[in-house]
Amino acid sequence: MAYLVLARKWRPQSFSEVMGQSHVVQALQNAVRQGRVAHAYLFAGARGVGKTSVARILAKALECESGPTETPCNQCPICREITNGSSVDIYEIDGASNRGIDEIRELRENAKYLPAKCRYKIYIIDEVHMLTEPAFNALLKTLEEPPAHVIFIFATTEPHKIPITILSRCQRYDFKRLPASVITGHLKAIIDQEGIKLSAGGLRFIVREAEGSMRDALSLLDRIISYGGDEVGDEEIAAVFGLVDQRLVIEMIVAIFEHNLERSIDLIYQVYTQGQDLKRFYADLVEALRNLVIIKTCRKPGPLINIADDEKEELDRLGQAKSTETIYLYLQLLLQGWEELRRSSQPRLTLEMILMRASLLQDVVPVEKILEKISILASAIKENESPLPVRGQPTAYPPGSDLDSCRYEEKDPEAPFVSGRPEDPEGFLGFVKSKSLPLVSILQQCQRLTVKNDALAIVFADHSLSDLLKDSFYNARLRELCREYYQRDIRIDILSESVAAPGRETAEETGRERTAREEIVKHPLVQEALSILGGHIEEIKIEKGADR
The missing domain is CATH 1.10.8.60 (Helicase, Ruva Protein; domain 3)
Structure with missing residues (x-):
């Protein structure tokens, strides 16, 4: 006898052998037992979940010599003929190759005649959604009022393509994917x-x-x-x-988490030189990150992931180094890059660029931590209960208090910036000119450029130039050059002043605005807020006509 593939050899032959579809099996068994069998059924679900097998079992349950019975014997001639596909009264039709109106007309004409051996004529139409619209229309009347000896069983993987007029005439059962x-x-x-x-x-x-x-x-x-x-x-x-070694996938996740761009590129090279499919490697990487998110967010991730215990422990250990929000951000970035990789004619280059972006991605600060810092700042403000100074108005703190030193007074010049280079704006501008002409052209248009107390203050006359310098590209380049020139990280404050019309603003008013800005920047609560939140002052706006 010719070899029979496992999918056919182990095909279920009775309702008790059907796995993972208990909701469908119970309904059909009850219908056969109670004699409430419908004239048309629609079995919908993914491929390979038992739709056609259940249709055959239902046919045997209705046609068995000892039936109708919910437990066909599989021994009588009729049961054996149905199992072998040789029954003259059971028609299995492929909807993809018999999809036209002529085939349906022939089916409709044959349905009028009584069955040759069995109780019913049963038409099993697989992939019924492939029928044409005229074919569906030709089937409507027969499907609504079929002869008493005819039963239709439709199977489809895409029920949304079936006209509603057909759906309304059938009992529908949805088959699940097997766990x-x-x-x-x-x-x-x-x-x-x-x-x-x-x-x-x-x-x-x-x-x-x-x-x-x-x-x-x-x-x-x-x-x-x-x-x-x-x-x-x-x-x-x-x-x-052509499976990808899972150790390479784990090492890639580690490289991404550690922002190790060189290691990421090296791992891609290893996968490429070993002849493995880069797209398959990428898919395994996305699945591993998805499993990591499931492990961190679900109490019982077991049924949701299909990995070995040692792989699960390894992913769990990796997940401790990053927050759930950060891992989700990595997963979202890789999912967005999947379409790029799928369409790319150079998958290796595309994969390298995607993983470069992932390696350079900064960690997400959880909202809880931000709220905690804000709470600390609010507590500090409540303890001090001291207002910020108003433009042109001297602050009045209790004499001898720590905040009394913030009042505007004539003070000695502050100590110069101490680092690898002295306070030297002209020297810094010359250094920037040698490195970036576009950047120095912006800096040369500022009103003031000072370096004091570990901070570089750049003041522009209007917002357009300050906004341009705050752009991510120029801002990152400026910080890089500051670090290189002063040999350490310093804070950069980019400020702008409103330019008033001629004759509308006096020198005295300009001086008061400058004084108010300096007092606000030096205020202890402002400094404490900057320290707690790790930020910097982008801009100070002073409203015109404010109380002085």
């Missing part, structure tokens, strides 16, 4: 019956690749057995399917 535990248990039983030794890693691979389809799982098992024989290990599976 990983159900597929695993069934495969173990088949492997034992077939005398095959399969590694635990190979079994996990089959279940993961099957995506809830038992037929796909059995087809993959058949393919593995054909290559490896009676004993199949992880090496044989990797050779057949």
Whole structure:
């Protein structure tokens, strides 16, 4: 006898053998037992979940010589004919190749005649959504009022493509994808019956690749057995399917988390030189990050992820180094890059660019930590209960208090900036000119450029230039040159002053605004807020006509 593939050999032959579809099986068994069998059924669901198998079992339950019965015998001639596909009264039609109106007209004419041997004529139309619109219209009348001896069973993977007029005439049952535990248990039983030794890693691979389809799982098992024989290990599976070494995936996640761009590029080179599929590697990386998010957010992630215990422990350990928000941001970035990689004619270059972006991505600060810092700042403000100074108005703090030193007075010049270079705006501008002409052209238009107390203050006459310098590109370049020139990190304050019309602002008023700004910048609460939140002052606006 010719070899029978596992998907056909282990096809369920009774309702009790159907796995993972108890809601459908129970409804159909009750219908047969109570004599409430409908004239038309629609079985919808993913591929390989048992739609056609259940249709055949229902046909046997209705046609069995000892029936109608919910437990067909599978021994009588009619049951055997249905199992073999040779029954003259059970019509299995492929909707993709018999989709025209002529085929449906022929079906409608034949349906008028009584069955030759069985109780019913049963038409099982697979992939019924492939029928044309005229074909569906030709079927409407027969489907609404069929002869008493005719039963229709439709199966489809895309029920949304079926006209509503057809759907309303059928009893619909939706088949679920099979859980990983159900597929695993069934495969173990088949492997034992077939005398095959399969590694635990190979079994996990089959279940993961099957995506809830038992037929796909059995087809993959058949393919593995054909290559490896009676004993199949992880090496044989990797050779057949070109699997990516999961250790490389874990190392890539570590490199991304550590912002190690050089290591990321090196890992891509290893995957490429080993001849592995870069897109498959990327898909495994996305799945690993998805599993990491599930582990960090779900109390019982077991049913949601299909990985070994050691891989789960490794991902759990990696997850401790990053917040859930940061890992989600990485996952979102990689998902956005998937379309780029899929369409790219140079997948290696595209993958390198995507992982460069991921490696350079900064961590997300959780909202709870930000709120905690704000709470600390609010407590400090409440304890001090001291208002910010108003433009042109001297502050009046209790004499001798720590805040009394913030009053505007003539003071000695502050100590110059201490670092690898002295306070020298002209020297700094010359250095910037040698490095970036566009940047120095902006700086040369500022009103003041001072370096004091670990801060570089740049004041412009209007907002346009200050906004331009605050641009991410110029701002990052300015910080880089400051670090290189002064040999340390310093704070950069970019400020702007409103330019009034001639004759409308006196020198005295300009001096008061400058004084108010300096007092605000030096205020202890402002300095404490900058320290707690780790920020810097972008701009100080003083409203015209404010109380002086």
